[in-house]
Amino acid sequence: MNVTVLGAGGWGLALALLLNDNRNDVTIWCFDEKEKEEILLHRENKRCFPGVKIPIEIYITSDMSEALAEAKIVVVAVPSFAVRSTAQNIAAYLLEDAVVVNVAKGLEPDTLRRFSEVIAEEIANDVVVLSGPSHAEEVARHMPTAVVVSSTNLEAARVVQVVFTAPYFRVYLNEDIVGVELGGALKNIIALAAGAIEGLGYGDNTKAALMTRGIAEISRLSVAMGAQINTLNGLAGIGDLIVTCTSGHSRNRRAGELIAQGFSLDETIKKVNMVVEGIPATKAAYQLSKKCGVEMPITEAIYRSLFEDASVRKEIKKLMCRDSKMEE
Structure with missing residues (x-):
């Protein structure tokens, strides 16, 4: 499946590596052009994930339209303060049947809304939440981890469950978003x-x-x-x-x-x-x-x-x- 991860920080990179291990076609979108060039040069993010190599088959871009052109699953792995603006930016480029997976944890300060609510206000696509005890540093090193996914659309959550499940990454389904x-x-x-x-x-x-x-x-x-x-x-x-x-x-x-x-x-x-x-x-x-x-x-x-x-x-x-x- 074509999967795009929005965000090249630690968690975004760990999930991109996991999705690549699961034989998906993975694209990483970088917010910062300079960081993108450094990642391409070294095949690692020395700022937040030094020593963790990014396989050559993972495509890296800072062009949002290019990143989302064929993406069936879009992972929002940006800092919490950027969740709404990111949702606004991707709205024009999402495929109609793309599923958006939010992995940021927090609440929007001004509205006190949960992030799935924030994203749903900006796009029409199904939103799935992935959460649980999952430090990026350990996931990237294939240490056993268990998480949950949830959505108001359980079928969308089941798709995400299948795509993310790996021998070192167990994904449970939960109806309570x-x-x-x-x-x-x-x-x-x-x-x-x-x-x-x-x-x-x-x-x-x-x-x-x-x-x-x-x-x-x-x-x-x-x-x-x-x-x-x-x-x-x-x-x-x-x-x-x-x-x-x-x-x-x-x-x-x-x-x-x-x-x-x-x-x-x-x-x-x-x-x-x-x-x-x-x-x-x-x-x-x-x-x-x-x-x-x-x-x-x-x-x-x-x-x-x-x-x-x-x-x-x-x-x-x-x-x-x-x-x-x-x-x-």
Whole structure:
């Protein structure tokens, strides 16, 4: 099948390699012309994926019309802030029966919408979401990974399931697109908190408590927005939360460490040198929690630490000294 991956960052490249392994005809679209030339010269992206070679049969272009001319599956692997503009840009070039697969995780800050909703507002094609615990660095090296795909059109999701499934990449089908997307977006907030715990030198007890109460928060808001609790207990929820909170690959976890160590938000973003999706997700989730009347104390603590210069250590103390209650 002809497949085009929009975005030449780590995740986009890992998926392009996977799709090429599965004997699809793969095209990668690069936003930046200079980056495209460097990738063509070295057959690797030295900025974000050094040492991972891109096979010669994968075609690379910065021309959108060329990239989408024959694409039956189009993978949107751009940073979260570029999802809507990318959807707008591809609308004129998509084949009528092309399926769009979104792999970006987050919420649109201005509208608080899920990305499948954002894309669907700009194009008429079926939109499928792929999510779950899946660091690009491991997928590119064929380490066993399991994810989920979901869509309002399950037939489109089944097509994507077949195209992406590989011996090292197991793809499950999930009917709950709301839960799949919210699990992927909200876990980044808890990962910021996990990094802060690491930055302060706290131990395993603290991390376990954070992750457990974190999934409780994620589930409360997600269910209030129409998700199914089983989804949050699966790969798109707990699975993605575990990997993002514990892995050295996690940029959100790294950002949390830096914030706890006293770096400003701007300094943190500069040091991580990649998009930290948990930062806009925190603002969006904070607003959604107020709108839906859902209690999210960890999210509120991270919000105050990021946007109101609150002390991380003091915010943790506040969380620990809240009134005693039943676990729920």
